[in-house]
Amino acid sequence: MWGAPLSADAKKIMLLGSGELGKEVVIEAQRLGVECIAVDRYEGAPAMQVAHRSHVVDMLDADALRELILRERPDLIVPEIEAIATPVLEKLENEGFRVIPTATAARLTMDREGIRNLAASTLGLPTAAYRFANTLDELKAAVAELGAPCVIKPLMSSSGKGQSVLRTPEDAQRCWEYALEGARAKNSTRVIVEAFVPFESEITLLTVRSVSGTLFCPPIGHIQKDGDYVESWQPHPMDEKKLEEAKRIAKAITDELGGYGLFGVELFLTKDGVVFSEVSPRPHDTGMVTMATQDLSEFALHVRAILGLPLTEVLLLTPGASATLKASRSSDRFAVGGLTEALSVPRTQVRVFGKPDSKPGRRMAVALSAAEDVETARSRAREAAGLLKEEYSDDN
Numbered sequence: 228m229w230g231a232p233l234s235a236d237a238k239k240i241m242l243l244g245s246g247e248l249g250k251e252v253v254i255e256a257q258r259l260g261v262e263c264i265a266v267d268r269y270e271g272a273p274a275m276q277v278a279h280r281s282h283v284v285d286m287l288d289a290d291a292l293r294e295l296i297l298r299e300r301p302d303l304i305v306p307e308i309e310a311i312a313t314p315v316l317e318k319l320e321n322e323g324f325r326v327i328p329t330a331t332a333a334r335l336t337m338d339r340e341g342i343r344n345l346a347a348s349t350l351g352l353p354t355a356a357y358r359f360a361n362t363l364d365e366l367k368a369a370v371a372e373l374g375a376p377c378v379i380k381p382l383m384s385s386s387g388k389g390q391s392v393l394r395t396p397e398d399a400q401r402c403w404e405y406a407l408e409g410a411r412a413k414n415s416t417r418v419i420v421e422a423f424v425p426f427e428s429e430i431t432l433l434t435v436r437s438v439s440g441t442l443f444c445p446p447i448g449h450i451q452k453d454g455d456y457v458e459s460w461q462p463h464p465m466d467e468k469k470l471e472e473a474k475r476i477a478k479a480i481t482d483e484l485g486g487y488g489l490f491g492v493e494l495f496l497t498k499d500g501v502v503f504s505e506v507s508p509r510p511h512d513t514g515m516v517t518m519a520t521q522d523l524s525e526f527a528l529h530v531r532a533i534l535g536l537p538l539t540e541v542l543l544l545t546p547g548a549s550a551t552l553k554a555s556r557s558s559d560r561f562a563v564g565g566l567t568e569a570l571s572v573p574r575t576q577v578r579v580f581g582k583p584d585s586k587p588g589r590r591m592a593v594a595l596s597a598a599e600d601v602e603t604a605r606s607r608a609r610e611a612a613g614l615l616k617e618e619y620s621d622d623n
């Protein structure tokens with residue numbers, strides 16, 4: 228079907244974003260003999276370390292992004308982060324390039340306004356009540372309508388950046404300023420104000436669209452702190468009715484977005500039902516647990532699907548869990564210590580991302596554990612992540 232990487236007949240994929248998730252995508256693509264080009268805003272990003280070559284580009288710079296894609300002419304453009312000048316991708320798609328899953332899906336999911344309006348207004352899916360605000364006064368008006376508590380988020384951000392919970396109207400200014408600081412696109416002050424959903428638990432339903440149709444992975448439960456995931460496990464125990472409803476919502480949103488690939492559909496489970504939160508048209512951080520649990524990880528599934536290859540089933544081999552290691556300070560002399568201790572925990576693996584710099588709250592590694600049951604897997608992953616140590620060579 229395709230020739231060796233770096234040959235004239237190679238199949239070339241270009242990742243836009245080269246973090247820990249992209250690193251695993253590249254490893255899976257390499258296994259199928261695909262040529263991999265990694266792109267990110269900084270040098271030495273995780274996926275760059277395993278790709279055939281890499282480029283450092285500000286992917287929000289439309290001209291620079293277009294110039295790079297025209298120079299490399301990849302067969303597949305694979306968005307990996309939520310900060311890309313997506314109108315460029317739509318234009319390139321019209322000129323014959325293939326964007327995963329589609330350029331429109333990349334644009335809609337890159338921006339909370341696009342995906343939320345699609346889910347709630349176009350498809351009528353259950354979501355938190357929401358408003359948009361361009362100014363502090365508009366934010367206060369939105370809170371007055373929705374009632375506290377609310378969650379305030381920039382339109383373009385991920386991993387909880389710029390996200391905060393407004394508990395009383397007096398929090399408005401603090402939440403507004405925090406959202407502006409955390410926004411990826413610095414030219415916009417628009418934020419989303421969401422009513423707080425009192426959920427019992429939350430899940431990611433990994434959904435794969437391929438030539439073989441749509442497949443769902445068993446649900447992944449997770450815990451988030453400050454809007455970013457710290458622990459996930461699979462399978463999350465769910466009653467059959469809620470699981471069916473979760474699949475209905477995931478099928479509706481992924482069919483609407485279209486194209487081939489794996490999607491992470493984020494859902495809240497409440498006392499009464501299932502509420503749609505958001506969707507990533509790409510592997511999901513909470514889905515890293517599938518490297519310990521499934522016959523094909525979310526990364527292998529994504530690569531198979533985007534290459535147009537068949538996927539007949541997803542097999543859960545064992546219950547499992549993941550827990551993250553985050554840095555507590557900024558340094559370019561960061562190392563992950565404690566591997567000997569962490570890997571002494573039964574049925575445990577570690578992924579060290581190899582990010583060149585640490586920052587407070589930046590995810591640097593993850594522990595993955597398997598066990599006979601989810602609770603044991605969770606305590607193993609938590610124990611292993613706790614044994615991993617942040618080490619700084621610039622410590623005095």
Ligand SMILES: Nc1ncnc2c1ncn2[C@@H]1O[C@H](COP(=O)(O)OP(=O)(O)OP(=O)(O)O)[C@@H](O)[C@H]1O
Nearest residue numbers: 355378384385386387388421422423424451454455
């Ligand atoms: N309306 C809400 N009600 C209750 N909790 C919420 C709400 N919105 C977000 N959260 C909490 O914050 C977490 C992160 O929110 P969200 O997924 O929207 O942020 P994000 O920055 O897109 O994160 P990521 O990129 O990691 O998915 C959710 O998983 C949930 O725990």
Ligand SMILES: NCC(=O)N[C@@H]1O[C@H](COP(=O)([O-])[O-])[C@@H](O)[C@H]1O
Nearest residue numbers: 244245246247248249385386512589
């Ligand atoms: N929730 C989205 C997510 O987990 N994305 C993952 O984090 C990387 C950015 O990390 P960084 O901010 O540490 O550079 C992204 O490139 C992606 O792999």
Ligand SMILES: [Mg+2]
Nearest residue numbers: 386493504505
């Ligand atoms: Mg999320």
